[in-house]
Amino acid sequence: MSINYKTSRRNLLKSTAGLAGLAAMSSIIPGKRAFAADLTVGFVYVGAKDDYGYNQAHAEGAAAVKEIEGVTVVEEENVPEDVSVQKTMESMINFDGASLIFPTSFGYFDPHILTMAKKYPDVRFEHAGGMWQADKHPMNVGSYFGYIGMGQYLNGITAGHATKTKKIGFVAAKPIPQVLLNINSFLLGARAVDPTITCQVIFTGEWSLAVKEAEATNALADQGADVITCHVDGPKVVMETAAGRGAYICGYHANQSSLAPDKYLTGAEWNWAKVYTDMVNTMKGGGTIDNFIRGGLKEGFIKMSPLGPAVSDAGRQQFEETQAEILKGGFAVIKGPLNDNKGNVIATAGQSFVETDVALESMNYLVEGVVGSTS
Amino acid sequence: MGGDIGLWGVPLAILGGAIRVSTPFLFVSLGECLTERSGRINLGLEGTLVFGAMSAYAVAYETGSPWMGVLAAMIAGSAFGLLHGWICSLPKVNDIAIGIALMLFGMGLAFFFGKSFIQPVAPDLPAINFGFWSDYTQVQAALKVNILFLIGIAASLGLWWMFRNTKIGLIIRVVGDSTDAARAMGLRPNLVRLLSTAAGGALAGVGGAYLSLYYPGSWNEGISSGQGLMAVALVIFARWNPIYCFWAALLFGGAGALGPALQSVGVTQGYYLFYAAPYVLTLAVMILTSSASKTMTGAPAELSITK
Numbered sequence: 001m002s003i004n005y006k007t008s009r010r011n012l013l014k015s016t017a018g019l020a021g022l023a024a025m026s027s028i029i030p031g032k033r034a035f036a037a038d039l040t041v042g043f044v045y046v047g048a049k050d051d052y053g054y055n056q057a058h059a060e061g062a063a064a065v066k067e068i069e070g071v072t073v074v075e076e077e078n079v080p081e082d083v084s085v086q087k088t089m090e091s092m093i094n095f096d097g098a099s100l101i102f103p104t105s106f107g108y109f110d111p112h113i114l115t116m117a118k119k120y121p122d123v124r125f126e127h128a129g130g131m132w133q134a135d136k137h138p139m140n141v142g143s144y145f146g147y148i149g150m151g152q153y154l155n156g157i158t159a160g161h162a163t164k165t166k167k168i169g170f171v172a173a174k175p176i177p178q179v180l181l182n183i184n185s186f187l188l189g190a191r192a193v194d195p196t197i198t199c200q201v202i203f204t205g206e207w208s209l210a211v212k213e214a215e216a217t218n219a220l221a222d223q224g225a226d227v228i229t230c231h232v233d234g235p236k237v238v239m240e241t242a243a244g245r246g247a248y249i250c251g252y253h254a255n256q257s258s259l260a261p262d263k264y265l266t267g268a269e270w271n272w273a274k275v276y277t278d279m280v281n282t283m284k285g286g287g288t289i290d291n292f293i294r295g296g297l298k299e300g301f302i303k304m305s306p307l308g309p310a311v312s313d314a315g316r317q318q319f320e321e322t323q324a325e326i327l328k329g330g331f332a333v334i335k336g337p338l339n340d341n342k343g344n345v346i347a348t349a350g351q352s353f354v355e356t357d358v359a360l361e362s363m364n365y366l367v368e369g370v371v372g373s374t375s
Numbered sequence: 376m377g378g379d380i381g382l383w384g385v386p387l388a389i390l391g392g393a394i395r396v397s398t399p400f401l402f403v404s405l406g407e408c409l410t411e412r413s414g415r416i417n418l419g420l421e422g423t424l425v426f427g428a429m430s431a432y433a434v435a436y437e438t439g440s441p442w443m444g445v446l447a448a449m450i451a452g453s454a455f456g457l458l459h460g461w462i463c464s465l466p467k468v469n470d471i472a473i474g475i476a477l478m479l480f481g482m483g484l485a486f487f488f489g490k491s492f493i494q495p496v497a498p499d500l501p502a503i504n505f506g507f508w509s510d511y512t513q514v515q516a517a518l519k520v521n522i523l524f525l526i527g528i529a530a531s532l533g534l535w536w537m538f539r540n541t542k543i544g545l546i547i548r549v550v551g552d553s554t555d556a557a558r559a560m561g562l563r564p565n566l567v568r569l570l571s572t573a574a575g576g577a578l579a580g581v582g583g584a585y586l587s588l589y590y591p592g593s594w595n596e597g598i599s600s601g602q603g604l605m606a607v608a609l610v611i612f613a614r615w616n617p618i619y620c621f622w623a624a625l626l627f628g629g630a631g632a633l634g635p636a637l638q639s640v641g642v643t644q645g646y647y648l649f650y651a652a653p654y655v656l657t658l659a660v661m662i663l664t665s666s667a668s669k670t671m672t673g674a675p676a677e678l679s680i681t682k
Contacts, residue, residue, distance in 0.1 A: 219384065
């Protein structure tokens with residue numbers, strides 16, 4: 001359905017532009033200009049809108065934007081990270097009149113968003129990731145992201161209280177900085193409870209490989225990991241397999257508690273609804289959105305799933321205390337003395353990297369206590 | 376949880392992986408074996424597998440019965456097989472090209488209809504616990520055998536016996552080895568191939584049902600990740616013998632479990648290399664078993680790749 005729609009739009013684009021473009025356009029545009037406050041916002045997803053993970057989290061944000069009065073939302077899913085995303089953005093701009101676009105996948109940025117931003121300087125492009133630089137990139141492009149590593153730290157605290165084997169597990173896709181920060185944070189959260197805990201990590205090599213994710217989860221359970229979390233695009237397989245093996249689970253991207261309510265401790269969720277409505281309201285009010293936006297728990301960019309029944313009272317207390325600490329701002333998960341798991345010094349005593357430190361966005365190590373390797 | 380099993384985790388994971396992961400390989404390769412024995416190649420089984428997985432999950436969710444899901448996957452699979460068989464029976468049609476087209480068609484259709492079934496949870500197929508004698512939960516988990524796996528073993532034995540000892544088996548083999556001889560015997564090669572392709576499609580559909588209803592046990596668009604294509608290659612590896620198909624499927628399943636298992640015991644360097652184990656293994660076996668004098672032992676003579 002969506003494919004047909006796109007093709008017909010594109011054909012329409014060709015014919016109108018080729019033959020009587022101006023005449024045809026002028027009949028559309030005045031209608032839109034009659035309502036100056038109206039705003040059309042476009043969302044582009046790399047996968048299915050309801051993948052129970054990364055894309056769904058963004059789509060829920062888009063759903064919140066729809067509720068704002070005078071705002072129209074257009075969406076397209078399963079758009080590959082190639083020239084098709086440029087066509088999608090172009091059709092959103094020309095036919096839906098979108099003046100703010102959220103291409104949500106990491107690989108959309110260079111060169112696709114940059115090309116479109118130069119071609120349509122009046123349209124605002126907002127990208128989830130971390131690559132906008134003032135001296136290199138157009139001013140109508142912005143970057144936003146959340147400190148979800150803090151959420152994995154809190155996951156780790158509940159895991160530290162729940163584990164009996166003192167071994168926790170992490171199914172990871174690829175060893176990129178955001179994933180490594182999540183793994184390290186999960187372990188350090190657990191070590192805030194008991195410093196003897198270790199975390200086994202297994203990389204699957206891809207964002208979405210159902211069978212390999214299930215095998216990795218089983219291998220972790222075989223080795224005695226009794227709390228498992230993950231960083232893959234759709235955590236459903238890991239959650240179901242882990243719970244099926246009797247392990248506790250910590251969610252990621254979205255709330256997965258309904259998959260195994262008894263085993264679900266808590267989860268680190270995106271809260272794009274808040275981020276997106278803020279940005280759209282700024283734009284609607286005639287303001288300018290910052291080019292570099294970051295936020296964590298305090299700013300409402302991320303949130304935690306409600307604690308499950310398996311979390312002990314001690315666990316609940318430490319979770320709430322730590323969450324309150326983080327909410328004050330300036331919390332550091334990576335702080336000295338700390339070595340990586342090869343024995344290199346990451347931070348000396350007294351040295352710390354607070355959540356806002358950009359150095360964390362180029363993380364390339366696993367900390368001591370994580371069993372695994374980045375290559 | 377059970378005790379600490381340390382390095383024993385690796386052989387155990389390979390055994391468990393062989394049992395868990397092999398079933399889709401087994402069903403698809405049996406389906407392809409049947410189709411190819413009749414002289415036709417169906418490369419579209421990857422699409423059939425994915426569509427089977429989607430339809431099984433959707434029907435199991437709607438009806439609450441996983442077996443209805445398996446039935447739906449069989450019907451959908453045979454429909455894809457019939458379509459392939461019918462198009463290929465038209466003159467001057469290349470079965471390899473049609474197979475690739477139907478593979479993409481099946482996947483696209485499955486993604487389109489499958490949208491609303493990513494999030495719901497469908498009932499799983501039942502499994503038999505053959506590890507009840509062990510105190511280790513790890514052993515119990517590895518020896519949890521799904522009924523479809525047992526059906527797969529029975530099907531490979533049954534197919535093997537059918538090819539050797541029955542009239543139907545003989546007819547399929549004759550059609551696969553020489554269209555002219557089959558015509559001379561009064562057989563209708565196109566009809567035999569149509570039915571073989573349909574039956575092969577049904578088997579591949581069941582493989583899909585196993586993916587979505589047992590392991591990994593949910594529907595999403597990355598569920599197959601090319602297993603259907605690998606299973607087609609397995610048939611050549613297994614020399615068109617259903618029994619060898621079973622062993623080849625086990626080998627692939629077990630080798631696939633090697634990567635995660637090694638990482639879990641702390642062998643963490645170079646995991647991308649371990650993930651290539653099934654393919655390296657195939658290459659090695661192919662080279663070792665190849666012969667300069669006798670090419671393609673067991674290959675049906677009417678197959679378009681051998682002509």
